[in-house]
Amino acid sequence: MSKKTEELRKIKFHTKRDYQKALYFILEPIEEYYREDKKGHLNLGYTGAVYSKKTQEIEAFLRPLWGIAPLLAGDKNEQWQERYLAGIKAGTNPESKDYWGTAGDYDQLLVEMASLSTALLLAKEKFWDVLNSTEQENLAVWLLQINGKEMPKSNWLFFRILVNLAMRKCQMSWSKAQLEKDFEVIDNSYVGDGWYFDENLEQRDYYVSFAFHYYGLLYAKQMEAEEAERSAILKERAAIFAKTFLYWFDEKGEAIPFGRSLTYRFAQSAFWAALVYADVEAISWGKVKGILAGNMTGWLAKNIFNEKGLLTIGYHYPNLVMAEGYNAPGSPYWALKTFLLLAVPEEHPYWQVDIEPIQHEKKVMPISEARMLVTVNGNHNQAFVAGQIEQKQAHIDAKYSKLVYSTAFGVSVSKGSIYYKQGGFDNCLALAEVQECKYYRSKLLTEEFEIQKDRTINVWRPWHDVQVHTTVLPYGEWHIRIHRIEADRELHIIEGGFSVPMAKEDEEENYTEGIMYHSQIGTTSIWNVAGWEELEMQVPEPNTNLFFARSTYPTLKRKIKKGKTQVISLIGGITTARDQEIQIPKVLLVNGGITIDGAEGKKNFKIDYI
Secondary structure, three states: OOHHHHHHOOOOOOOHHHHHHHHHHHHHHHHHHOEOOEOOOOOOOOOOOOOOHHHHHHHHHHOOHHHHHHHHHHOOOHHHHHHHHHHHHHHOOOOOOOOOOOOOOOOHHHHHHHHHHHHHHHOHHHHOOOOOHHHHHHHHHHHHHHHHOOOOOOOOHHHHHHHHHHHHHOOOOOOHHHHHHHHHHHHHOEEEOOEEOEOEOOOOOOHHHHHHHHHHHHHHHHOOOOOHHHHHHHHHHHHHHHHHHHHHEOOOOOEOOOOOOHHHHHHHHHHHHHHHHOOOOOOOHHHHHHHHHHHHHHHHOOOOEOOOOOEOOEOOOEOOOOOOOOOOOOHHHHHHHHHHHHHOOOOOHHHHOOOOOOOOOOOEEEEHHHOEEEEEOOOOEEEEEOOOOOOOOOOHHHHHOOOEEEOOOEOEOOOOOOOHHHOOOOOOEEEEEOOOOOOOEOOOOOOEEEEOOOOEEEEEEEEOOEEEEEEEEEEOOEEEEEEEEEEOOOEEEEEEOOOEEOOOOOEEEEOOOEEEEEOOOOEEEEEEEEOOOEEEEEOOOOOOEOOOOOEEEEEEEEEEOOEEEEEEEEEEEEOOOOOOOOOOOEEEEEOOEEEEEEOOEEEEEEOOOO
16 A cells, blocks of 8 residues: 555545545646646546547546536635646637537537536636636637537436536526526426436436536525525425435445446535535534545545556446446546535534534335335445336446345446356346356346335346246345246246455355355355255356455355246345354244344234235
8 A cells, every 4th residue: 555545544534624635635646647738638548438539538637627626616726727727728729739629419528518617616716717708708619519419308407507507607698598498307307305317217326416416506506696496496405315315325434336327436425515515404514524524534445546546447446347338537537526515615614513423313214216225234224226227328237226235245247148157146136047047137127116114026027928026125134035936937046145255264154044154344144935945155257246356145046947936035244243143033934924033123024925
């Protein structure tokens, strides 16, 4: 570990100075990539994306503005200001060899306009007032291209809203009609209790927090006087959202690994920074500070930088396997959105209070609008999901459709589609045709789903003639899974448990009906309650789990014939230390239900198909 990394990991994220120091640590490695002969472009690497190399370099130049703009809003740094002014002048000048170019419909350049517009809003005197009239006109013309472009009816519409807001604040022409039209779509995407869907009705992920609410709060703060009613609505929605989004963070500040764009990492906590910026005290400032401090210190303790200090594509470690097509070398700097806190004045009460621990009032929290049931067990939060899906990006089955997502044990994605070990099938049921035992399928789309106070239910079809009715019953750090399968073909089915990292000192306990595997971070366990035939520890392809480069997880297996089959399992992801005894719950099948008796007490679940 380098001396710089050691210093970075000592930052407590309590004071404004802490955030400034962390930002400078993150920005410093980028400095050598700025070139006088190519202004407004950064070449941070050579991995591909769905957009051109030129666009990747523009993205890499503009995304650090998410941190630099708030920094310059409350502080002076002539070096960074001059570097960005030079790039902005060249990039928006059609006569320059470094001109960013004309944006097309659905263009990635439209996305990157958001950070530039935010810079104009937060630090107008640093990024606009110092330009001459020609330079201002060039910048305005380049940004206002967005008003004539086709865009997804999603969080992207906020990019156009921010451009028009920035132009309004800079006394340039802007389109009120376009802004109102875009807000109409945003409002129609609101599903209640603070939650939005993102273009696709079945999609609820971090874009609700670091896009919809983040931009909404930015707008609300900027327009408090001019549009008091809209600003109040946006703030109220964010305040309501905070009450349930809080449960996506465990008591250490680790957030649930769920959905796409996980390579944006500590952008997970950007929403809380936006609450402070907009002065919306949805929960106490001390608790907000606790979430931000926990999430930021947790991330900076992980291996998220390369040997030169650049943020990498990946999650807990560099990992291209889990990436989306729009993840280019500069994309991870979207994480700097959390540094919006630097635009908050020193006298704000947030900076004056002490950190309060992250504590949750409820141990089981149904969030129907997010289509999940979250359970809290000390430093371990689990999200039991039903009816979620995103239909365009890579690994959507792994990132949206697994049965449970954990802040302690992570989640795995596929590295292939032929053999089971390639699939990263932790925490899901995988099925393949018996004749080949290849091309395993897990849950993707759901036909029906329910989020109840004590369970989730998914009805899904891996093939047109195979229906699976899955009920999951949470019980502390354990849960019951019940699959009722109606199939017109013979199948090989495998139930996967929680993943853990592999190490020589791990201990594996094998029993007739179950496995207990004790790792350095906790225990993963799986037990046959009814219907299963085999037990086996799986070692999937490396780099499939987002937390652990080498992982393992327990499984239950069997073959089923045509007709109806029911299988029931007990799954545990237990964070208890190795030297502490783990109580395995007793499961009793009774007429009309299941009884579980263990450390959480005796609980009865009514089940109508046993």
